Amino acid sequence: MREVRTATTRPAKPAVAISKNHVDWELLTRQLDHVGLADGQLAAHQHAITQIAGFYGLGTSSLSRLIERSLDLLTGEISEARLRREAEQTYSKPGTSRLHATSAAIAAAKVAHEQTEPEAATTPTQADTPKFSAAELTVLQQAKTLPTREFLEVTKKAKDPNMFVADNERFAVEGLLERNVFNTATLNVLVYYVLQNRASISAAYLNSVANGWIRDKVDTPEKALVEIQNFKAGNAAKSGQGHRRSNYGRQQRKEPVPDWAKADYKAPTGPISDSAKKAIAEARARLQNSGKGDS
Secondary structure, three states, rough: OOHHHEEEEOOOOOOOOOOOOOOOOHHHHHHHOOOOOOOOHHOOHHHHHHHHHHHHOOOOOHHHHHHOOOOOOOOEEEHHHHHHHHHHHHOOOOOOOOOOOOOOHHHHHHHHHHHOOOOOEEEEEEEEOOOOHHHHHHHHHHHHHHHHHHHHHHHHHOOOOOOOOOOOHHHHHHHHOOOOOOOOOHHHHHHHHHHHHHOOOOOOHHHHHHHHHHHOOOOOOOHHHHHHHHHHHHHHHHHHHHHEEOOOOOOOOOOOOOHHHOOOOOOOOOOOOHHHHHHHOOOOOOOHHHHHHHH
């Protein structure tokens, strides 16, 4: 039982903010008791194990099998890189249950994605209870029940059944999850928001939006949906000014109109001054000289 006390009382890093799929460390220790796991390994890799379990929605039995396959047979140490690779390969293996992914979840996400103009949803104040459309409620329900890896795939396939989760997208989302700034449900809504108008997720944009949400104290999936509502409302208010701006958002430049181009312009009358005559003669000479140079 020494391993159990070490794993539960002396974590190497703070636990990841995961709202479900908590690891049963005592049961996990018992299941790994026969595989030659070195002392202290669960404690040393607790942060990564918790994050991987939450990201893929792994139960204790599935997790113990993956950890066993990630062990160094000589030292009994866990390879985090191998553990992540084993988890992704298990999830992506054809013919498996895909860790709960179902056609029904994709169909529901597709309806939510296609409903670009949801029925009126009020933007709540502090005294109001948030009101969400049917599409937003579907997103909220899936964000709270699906592990992030599955939610990511379901959201992409809702846009097009042939779309897939690229490695760089998975790394970007995993990297943000490791920062421990959002729980799983809130992170899922962030993934949904980024993929609404983009074909794929980039780490730069994902982290930019995440920092904005952190600044605005967005720490629940409900607050995340309200943040999206507020952003859409702000864009709608600005859309009426779009015709006054160019494609790059700059004010159109107004060139000064010379006097002779104005509708009420009247040509001057009277004798021409000596200075005007001289200017005309010089301009005529320049024209003649330039014509000779071209011949």
